[in-house]
Amino acid sequence: MTALVLLEIENGAVRQASRSAVAAASAFGSVDVLVLGAGAEAAARLPGVARVRHAESLSDSIAESASALLASIAAEYTHIISAATANGKNILPRLAGLLDVQPIPDVIAIQDADTFVRPIYAGNALATVRSSDNIKVLTVRGANFDPVASEGGSASIEAIALDTSATIPSVEEISVNLSTSERPELESARVVLSGGRGLKDAANFKLLDPIADKLGAAIGASRAAVDSGFAPNEMQVGQTGKIVAPELYVAVGLSGAIQHLAGMKDSRVIVAINIDPEAPIFRVADYGLVADLFTVLPELEQAL
Numbered sequence: 645m646t647a648l649v650l651l652e653i654e655n656g657a658v659r660q661a662s663r664s665a666v667a668a669a670s671a672f673g674s675v676d677v678l679v680l681g682a683g684a685e686a687a688a689r690l691p692g693v694a695r696v697r698h699a700e701s702l703s704d705s706i707a708e709s710a711s712a713l714l715a716s717i718a719a720e721y722t723h724i725i726s727a728a729t730a731n732g733k734n735i736l737p738r739l740a741g742l743l744d745v746q747p748i749p750d751v752i753a754i755q756d757a758d759t760f761v762r763p764i765y766a767g768n769a770l771a772t773v774r775s776s777d778n779i780k781v782l783t784v785r786g787a788n789f790d791p792v793a794s795e796g797g798s799a800s801i802e803a804i805a806l807d808t809s810a811t812i813p814s815v816e817e818i819s820v821n822l823s824t825s826e827r828p829e830l831e832s833a834r835v836v837l838s839g840g841r842g843l844k845d846a847a848n849f850k851l852l853d854p855i856a857d858k859l860g861a862a863i864g865a866s867r868a869a870v871d872s873g874f875a876p877n878e879m880q881v882g883q884t885g886k887i888v889a890p891e892l893y894v895a896v897g898l899s900g901a902i903q904h905l906a907g908m909k910d911s912r913v914i915v916a917i918n919i920d921p922e923a924p925i926f927r928v929a930d931y932g933l934v935a936d937l938f939t940v941l942p943e944l945e946q947a948l
């Protein structure tokens with residue numbers, strides 16, 4: 645068996661979620677990786693990678709091209725995998741469509757080469773699914789697989805001859821504007837500090853910043869906070885946002901709606917600060933503080 649992992653490269657480094665996907669893929673034997681655009685050298689240094697397939701002229705932000713390229717080399721593999729990120733969730737279902745196989749999204753455990761565990765019903769149940777497709781197309785959740793290291797390997801790099809012009813739509817990437825942050829990546833941060841509607845406005849949302857700095861935390865938000873314009877979209881945690889499972893999740897002024905819990909309830913330790921003792925977040929919290937966040941946050945900052 646040979647698995648192919650579609651990697652995502654950010655600032656010249658392989659994203660942690662992709663390194664987790666490589667770790668997951670090692671369950672299937674030999675692992676090749678695919679890099680679209682720059683970053684093949686960083687990919688070649690990943691331990692456990694046999695071969696880097698490289699298509700420098702393509703970009704993973706154009707899912708039509710990326711999926712067509714993947715389809716053109718898919719027959720060489722038993723499993724095609726990516727992290728369950730926005731890009732992975734954009735590209736792999738298209739690939740599954742092109743191959744006419746059933747995509748298996750959000751895998752959190754691999755039982756054997758055909759059998760996978762994934763959450764369903766907003767994380768309220770786990771389904772164990774078995775696939776009889778010749779090629780399995782999976783996205784895997786980074787938080788559930790310890791990432792391989794960034795260094796230590798020396799895989800060969802092989803350019804893919806792009807003989808797929810007939811199937812790749814003539815879409816060209818003009819530019820990519822990524823929001824940049826000094827903070828850790830939300831989906832792989834060790835600590836996440838999330839704010840909700842209880843923070844009342846965008847200016848107050850910034851009360852989280854100094855505390856996140858002290859904790860080395862990524863900042864997350866509830867959908868209500870995002871929809872109210874307190875925080876940008878990419879900070880949303882939950883069923884329709886990002887899935888996180890940090891060692892410490894601190895929820896400030898958010899109620900803990902089921903759709904929010906779907907994105908964070910697997911965190912190792914959950915701390916909730918909420919003025920309402922009946923708030924559902926306290927049902928999943930390991931530590932709860934019933935208090936006014938506007939009193940507590942300055943005190944917390946001071947104490948830290």
Ligand SMILES: Cc1cc2nc3c(=O)[nH]c(=O)nc-3n(C[C@H](O)[C@H](O)[C@H](O)COP(=O)(O)OP(=O)(O)OC[C@H]3O[C@@H](n4cnc5c(N)ncnc54)[C@H](O)[C@@H]3O)c2cc1C
Nearest residue numbers: 840841842866867868882883884885897898899904919937
């Ligand atoms: C299909 C669908 C998908 C969804 N996906 C998501 C998702 O991905 N992520 C997500 O988060 N939501 C999602 N939602 C929305 C979700 O149902 C909730 O509406 C949302 O999570 C509520 O956000 P909140 O907790 O910030 O706001 P609220 O529910 O309004 O909670 C605010 C909390 O702040 C507390 N509070 C107020 N003032 C203070 C104070 N001074 N000090 C301390 N605490 C205070 C209140 O007691 C309250 O508990 C989805 C909904 C649907 C229908």
